[in-house]
Amino acid sequence: MSKSNRGKALWKLPSRGKGTCPVCGTTRIKLLYTRTLEDGAKAKVCKRCRAA
Numbered sequence: 843m844s845k846s847n848r849g850k851a852l853w854k855l856p857s858r859g860k861g862t863c864p865v866c867g868t869t870r871i872k873l874l875y876t877r878t879l880e881d882g883a884k885a886k887v888c889k890r891c892r893a894a
């Protein structure tokens with residue numbers, strides 16, 4: 843699999859991979875990482891929230 847979080851692949855995503863992070867609330871940040879939240883829901887989060 844190629845680098846799905848980099849370059850042109852992002853442009854195929856809704857809003858080109860950008861949006862508001864549901865965890866930290868930062869707007870127009872790239873949401874590149876899928877995380878499972880505490881309630882079991884999956885959410886795309888920014889890289890700052892990936893590790894947290």
Ligand SMILES: [Zn+2]
Pocket residue numbers: 863864865866867868887888889890891
């Ligand atoms: Zn975040």
